[in-house]
Amino acid sequence: MGKKLVSLENIIFRYEGQSRNALDDVSFDIYQGEWLAIVGHNGSGKSTLAKLLNGLQFAHSGTIMINDQIMTEETVWDVRQKIGMVFQNPDNQFVGTTVQDDVAFGLENAGVSQQVMVERVHGALNKVKMNAFLNQEPHHLSGGQKQRVAIAGVIALQPDIIILDEATSMLDPRGREEVLETVRELKQENEITVISITHDLEEAAKADRMIVMNQGRLYREGPPQDIFELEEELIALGLDIPFSVKLTKELQKNGVRVVNGHLTEEELVKDLCELHSMM
Numbered sequence: 001m002g003k004k005l006v007s008l009e010n011i012i013f014r015y016e017g018q019s020r021n022a023l024d025d026v027s028f029d030i031y032q033g034e035w036l037a038i039v040g041h042n043g044s045g046k047s048t049l050a051k052l053l054n055g056l057q058f059a060h061s062g063t064i065m066i067n068d069q070i071m072t073e074e075t076v077w078d079v080r081q082k083i084g085m086v087f088q089n090p091d092n093q094f095v096g097t098t099v100q101d102d103v104a105f106g107l108e109n110a111g112v113s114q115q116v117m118v119e120r121v122h123g124a125l126n127k128v129k130m131n132a133f134l135n136q137e138p139h140h141l142s143g144g145q146k147q148r149v150a151i152a153g154v155i156a157l158q159p160d161i162i163i164l165d166e167a168t169s170m171l172d173p174r175g176r177e178e179v180l181e182t183v184r185e186l187k188q189e190n191e192i193t194v195i196s197i198t199h200d201l202e203e204a205a206k207a208d209r210m211i212v213m214n215q216g217r218l219y220r221e222g223p224p225q226d227i228f229e230l231e232e233e234l235i236a237l238g239l240d241i242p243f244s245v246k247l248t249k250e251l252q253k254n255g256v257r258v259v260n261g262h263l264t265e266e267e268l269v270k271d272l273c274e275l276h277s278m279m
């Protein structure tokens with residue numbers, strides 16, 4: 001496990017005029033190089049967590065520490081440099097007229113020299129496999145490609161952490177796969193730390209660790225295999241377990257000896273093929 005990069009301690013936050021806390025004594029850590037998925041039903045506090053991590057709101061009590069710096073109104077601009085956000089709607093975050101302008105936008109604002117900018121734009125687009133689209137206009141791109149450009153815009157700024165706030169929820173299955181594959185590769189190659197906030201437990205299954213939020217409280221945390229063992233509890237919280245986990249349970253009930261822990265359909269299919277070849 002890498003070093004502790006983010007630490008939340010006893011965070012309490014309530015929106016003005018509301019009778020209950022949106023975040024109620026939430027504590028957890030995030031380690032360098034890990035992919036943490038934060039899941040929960042509507043209103044469980046996921047987006048509020050993202051707002052606090054990005055300094056758009058401040059906790060009423062408790063501490064958020066990001067790479068050894070405590071988040072306060074005074075440090076927020078420094079801390080924000082360490083975090084890149086990718087949001088839900090691919091169309092709302094395209095600010096350039098072409099792919100390369102879009103990726104360069106944040107670097108221009110950061111006052112980076114022309115030479116460094118060109119290197120970083122090309123490097124970032126290479127990493128998300130969008131370098132063949134440098135001069136394309138956004139309306140020629142699919143949703144998945146637009147989100148990959150948004151990710152390139154973020155990694156060009158070399159943050160320590162990327163937060164994906166429901167970044168795949170408006171994409172078709174292919175776009176979703178493209179974006180998740182990009183995240184997986186980035187994480188593997190660059191030791192970047194990923195926080196994905198999602199309704200989608202199939203997506204969360206790809207993370208190293210999951211946090212389940214419920215009514216502003218941290219309900220459970222652990223590796224996806226352990227979290228999906230909570231099957232009935234997750235369903236009671238309004239969450240749906242991945243298809244491969246459900247199918248594994250049904251197959252086992254019917255006497256098929258598949259092993260537990262298949263978080264993707266591919267893994268389950270591989271196991272079934274191996275069982276079949278032994279028959």
Ligand SMILES: Nc1ncnc2c1ncn2[C@@H]1O[C@H](COP(=O)(O)OP(=O)(O)OP(=O)(O)O)[C@@H](O)[C@H]1O
Binds near residue numbers: 015041
């Ligand atoms: N701007 C706001 N003003 C008042 N209350 C808010 C505001 N935003 C969120 N809330 C409340 O705070 C709580 C947590 O909401 P939050 O949006 O963080 O949940 P979420 O898990 O991200 O839900 P969703 O998946 O629907 O976005 C909910 O009770 C919600 O009604």
